[in-house]
Amino acid sequence: MKIMFAAFLAIAVVAVGANLILKQAGFSSQERTSGAAVRLDN
């Protein structure tokens, strides 16, 4: 069971990490598809 929960924890870590890395690398939808004239933050 410990292994199972460790794997589930790893899923969460990978998901959060992937999201951060992709954002940092400029792969957010906002950066990829909007121009300077588009404001999505506010």
Add this chain to the structure above:
Amino acid sequence: MLRALIALILTLSFLSTASAQSANAPDRSATGGAQTLEDIMARQSGEAVDNSFRSDATGDASQAADITNQLGTLGGNSDPELWRALRFGSADITASNTGPAATVLIQDGGMSWLKFRSGPLATYGGALLMGMIALLAAFFMYRGRIKIDGEKTGRKITRFKAIERFGHWLLSGSFILLGLTGLISLFGRKFLIPTFGHDAFSFIAVGSKWVHNNVSWAFMLALGMIFVMWVAENIPHRSDINWLRKGGGIFSKGHPPAKKFNAGQKLIFWSVIVLGLSISVSGLSLLFPFELNMFAATFAKVNATGIGGLLGFGELRETLAPHEEMQYSQLWHSIVSFVLMAIIIAHIYIGTVGMEGAYDAMGSGEVEEQWAREHHSLWVEEVLGEEVVVAKPVRAVKAPASKAAKATAAKAAKTPAAKAVKAPAAKVAKAPAAKVAKAPAVKAAKVPAVKAAKVPAAKTTKAAAAKPKKVAAAKPKKTPPVK
């Protein structure tokens, strides 16, 4: 003469009026000759307005603004022509967002995609999953839980190491999350909005999308781990043919011999690898929109092979709009996912409620030796380095006392203990208790994977002598592994 004089006076008076009027005409250059604010105010206040500048301004093409002018007309073009250009993607569009899809304002392939997605895909996909659940429920009612036929030995064999179980749970946990969030994306509009309302569904949908996009990496990572760890043991073997021919023993007593993975498990493995890979690639295409277009190229290859014609598809389109690439990716992603979900539901069933002892393989990683002998006899041979005789179990408990002794003797011949001393069945029954009692310990010392039954010799001796039918069962439950 007088008449001529009167006519001259009248003409001059008209000329003076016309001259006065042209002198009083307002300057309409700011509006391009159209009404000014003064004209409108005058009309609204009930003053007499000379509308000749409007009524006369018809039919003179030279008066129209140039087509390059912001207020100009379309020149020789008509509105329908503009809409046709938009409809077929040839209009010159400037958009503030970027990417191949930004300037496509009308995408007619989208309607057929939308109809297929909310129609056949949702209907048949949902039916496939519900059908599989119903089928398994019916099978469970017919067959019940597949029990371990023989007496449990109490000994455990290590089936999966920690890293293997980690990879399995990484894959299964991520797949379940992806499956659920995928179903929310597909069925949310139809079922969740009417139930929970738009606001609640908005929250669910945003969260669901985040989970689906980011958990996908864990799935792909685990898929790679599983492939590397298990591919060698999932290569087809000749024993698989026999296993498949006997249907894995699902509908009959006894189980066909199998290696570490039986043919059914190999089918699951290759389904997960092939379909999982396909889902991953189409998912990546959706995760990075318009950057990984595959369908136009695939359709071209299909056309080249002529498969499309054989299957009745005819020529597939080799030029696709950016949106269409995404739409095909989405449909393919969903269809393959539905198939894999149906397979995995069956896998989850057989690994949990469907079969006694199966869950331990992924739970603790240690399986009951008897379970392993029944379901993976060839693997046990490899692990324990012995020959396993697969035979129908003997129900010693139900037998009369005299028969029970014979039955147990026969069973003892199949147990590792009996094999260790290589005694015939009859001899085992009559053998000195001490000899039988020593057997498990000797065997355990030789076989690392087996957990030894550390029973005091006297205890086993008594059990063997007084209750012969308990020879196999007279073992401790919790024993440390002998490595």
